[in-house]
Amino acid sequence: MVRAMGGMTLAVAMVLGAGCADDTVGAGTPGAACSVACDDKEFCYSGECSGIVGRNWTVTVVDVSTGATQPDGSEWDEDDTAPDLKVTVENNGDDLCETAVATDDAAPAFGDVCPVMFRIGGQFWVRVYEVDDGAAEDTLVHEFAWEGSDAIYELARSYPANLAVDDPSGMVSLTLKVVPAF
Numbered sequence: 001m002v003r004a005m006g007g008m009t010l011a012v013a014m015v016l017g018a019g020c021a022d023d024t025v026g027a028g029t030p031g032a033a034c035s036v037a038c039d040d041k042e043f044c045y046s047g048e049c050s051g052i053v054g055r056n057w058t059v060t061v062v063d064v065s066t067g068a069t070q071p072d073g074s075e076w077d078e079d080d081t082a083p084d085l086k087v088t089v090e091n092n093g094d095d096l097c098e099t100a101v102a103t104d105d106a107a108p109a110f111g112d113v114c115p116v117m118f119r120i121g122g123q124f125w126v127r128v129y130e131v132d133d134g135a136a137e138d139t140l141v142h143e144f145a146w147e148g149s150d151a152i153y154e155l156a157r158s159y160p161a162n163l164a165v166d167d168p169s170g171m172v173s174l175t176l177k178v179v180p181a182f
């Protein structure tokens with residue numbers, strides 16, 4: 001009897017670990033965790049598994065951090081000031097959002113909310129740029145990419161938690177918040 005109950009507990013934990021986290025953070029509607037493991041193409045919302053593609057989402061650019069110098073140790077700007085950063089969001093070839101430039105700030109918070117609709121086999125990019133007034137083009141610091149269905153599903157299933165990702169150098173960090181819009 002005890003052994004059977006222990007098995008049930010383990011099974012429930014595995015289901016929750018499969019992606020059905022509590023979803024009390026959402027469109028102002030507290031909800032219960034899903035009682036079953038949602039399919040990879042779904043996420044848990046108010047106790048029910050819902051499809052990821054074909055619905056409206058928002059992706060919030062929460063913040064970015066680049067470190068005081070470039071990953072190779074050189075200064076960001078010729079005047080030795082901190083970088084002047086902006087972030088762009090592109091979904092399936094459409095330029096969706098561009099933040100303002102955060103001047104002389106290696107760890108700016110943005111909060112820009114971008115409406116997004118994910119597609120099967122979609123491509124989603126968030127690019128961090130360093131803006132130099134004297135240069136013809138902005139310098140791409142890093143491109144964070146989610147390409148293909150599995151990557152898009154993983155991105156959406158970060159809901160309701162914030163999603164923090166790093167570039168390969170570990171110096172550039174990005175935090176997003178992905179939320180379904182009902």
Ligand SMILES: [Ca+2]
Pocket residue numbers: 077081082083084103104105
């Ligand atoms: Ca600067």
